[in-house]
Amino acid sequence: MVEDLRLDSLEGVGPVTTRKLSDAGVHNVMDLIVRGPVEIAEITGMEKDTAEKIVNKARQHLVETGLISKDFVTATEVYKRRQDIGKISTGTNCLDTLFDGGVETQALTEVYGEFGSGKTQFAHTLAVMVQKPKAEGGLDGGVLYIDTENTFRPERIVSIAQAHEMDPEKVLDRIIVARAYNSAHQTLILEEAGPVIEENNVKLIVVDSAVGLFRAEYLGRGTLSNRQQKLNHFVHMLSRIAETYNCAALATNQVMASPDVFFGDPTRPIGGNVVAHTSTYRIYFKKSGKKRIARMVDSPHHPEEEVIFGLGEAGVIDPEDTEKKVAKKPAKKLSKKEKESEPEPEIIVSSTELQMVEPTEDADSDDLMSLEE
Ligand SMILES: Nc1ncnc2c1ncn2[C@@H]1O[C@H](COP(=O)(O)OP(=O)(O)O)[C@@H](O)[C@H]1O
Ligand SMILES: [Mg+2]
Numbered sequence: 001m002v003e004d005l006r007l008d009s010l011e012g013v014g015p016v017t018t019r020k021l022s023d024a025g026v027h028n029v030m031d032l033i034v035r036g037p038v039e040i041a042e043i044t045g046m047e048k049d050t051a052e053k054i055v056n057k058a059r060q061h062l063v064e065t066g067l068i069s070k071d072f073v074t075a076t077e078v079y080k081r082r083q084d085i086g087k088i089s090t091g092t093n094c095l096d097t098l099f100d101g102g103v104e105t106q107a108l109t110e111v112y113g114e115f116g117s118g119k120t121q122f123a124h125t126l127a128v129m130v131q132k133p134k135a136e137g138g139l140d141g142g143v144l145y146i147d148t149e150n151t152f153r154p155e156r157i158v159s160i161a162q163a164h165e166m167d168p169e170k171v172l173d174r175i176i177v178a179r180a181y182n183s184a185h186q187t188l189i190l191e192e193a194g195p196v197i198e199e200n201n202v203k204l205i206v207v208d209s210a211v212g213l214f215r216a217e218y219l220g221r222g223t224l225s226n227r228q229q230k231l232n233h234f235v236h237m238l239s240r241i242a243e244t245y246n247c248a249a250l251a252t253n254q255v256m257a258s259p260d261v262f263f264g265d266p267t268r269p270i271g272g273n274v275v276a277h278t279s280t281y282r283i284y285f286k287k288s289g290k291k292r293i294a295r296m297v298d299s300p301h302h303p304e305e306e307v308i309f310g311l312g313e314a315g316v317i318d319p320e321d322t323e324k325k326v327a328k329k330p331a332k333k334l335s336k337k338e339k340e341s342e343p344e345p346e347i348i349v350s351s352t353e354l355q356m357v358e359p360t361e362d363a364d365s366d367d368l369m370s371l372e373e
Helices: 015-023 029-044 048-064 075-083 093-098 119-129 154-163 168-173 183-191 193-199 212-217 221-244 259-264 271-278 319-328 336-341 351-357 365-371
Strands: 107-113 142-147 175-179 202-208 248-254 281-288 291-298 306-312 315-317
Touching: 015 029, 029 048, 029 193, 029 221, 093 291, 093 306, 107 119, 107 221, 119 142, 119 154, 119 202, 119 248, 119 315, 142 183, 142 193, 154 168, 154 315, 168 175, 183 193, 183 212, 183 221, 193 202, 193 221, 202 221, 212 221, 221 248, 306 319, 315 319
Parallel strands: 107 248, 107 281, 142 175, 142 202, 202 248
Antiparallel strands: 281 291, 291 306, 306 315
């Protein structure tokens, strides 16, 4: 561990407090900031005042060592801090355009969309791309992949790595996979993630899916606010980790695309909204035949726009690459006539159509807002 981050490097924190903290899963100074005083008091049984003092000291310490910014800073300093933001190329021109270069560190990016829209493929692709050197669009970093749906596939990592001319074995080695079995476990994994992030120079945290387990466990309206609170806690922790450790956080969220189900089901993706209020970027993925559409829904500085992408052996790909590959495969020779009559793939989706299936504020929204930090 970096010497500066040891708990006992804080003045007034001795072996007893260090022990108390690490028993509660708080292993370094960063963890103190990520968890915050209220939670530190709760999990250690410390007085709230004491916890506040320790967290303030931690903050001061990190400011002094230059790891985080001061409470009051000039815009120049904010600008400088933003210069540290890294971008992970998606390996495609189309999505890189949408993301203005790539998926950012110090931010939470939420990708939501229906089943099969490519969220997991996108996560796999980024898990490979982040490992590339900076000159090639990566951050030369490791990955923490929190898999809640058992959809992480090392085989996919191997093919994506090969497609990008990387050594698959090395790539696999730099992805730490944590399989979460229930929402409490998912939260615990994140709470304990600090040392893993540090030791493996993690630059990308994937949570695929962030909301699924919460949604499955807390069914019905009675438990709604409880679920929102827990989910809020998780999502805020995720975004604080991204900021503190200067890494990118990618959270996926499955939503229903069918308007029927959408409006008829009272347990509709409420989680989507919670994540929405916290994420820095929200991207909506939509199926359109074989193609996929990605739309930047919510961003402090990107225009709202959409691009078409494809899915292939290389993970997410540029749409023209699908065509190239299809064209290369001489599976069946078409006569000239057949060729002419071959229909173009359907890729026409209007923004209005996207708007329709996008999660809208619903009756539960008020509960959600009041739970915001
Ligand atoms: N090796 C592959 N080559 C081409 N396409 C693939 C491959 N693996 C998965 N896909 C595509 O990815 C889709 C599933 O995407 P996925 O990311 O799992 O969806 P989501 O996570 O949004 O539910 C499949 O329908 C298929 O079109
Ligand atoms: Mg998936």
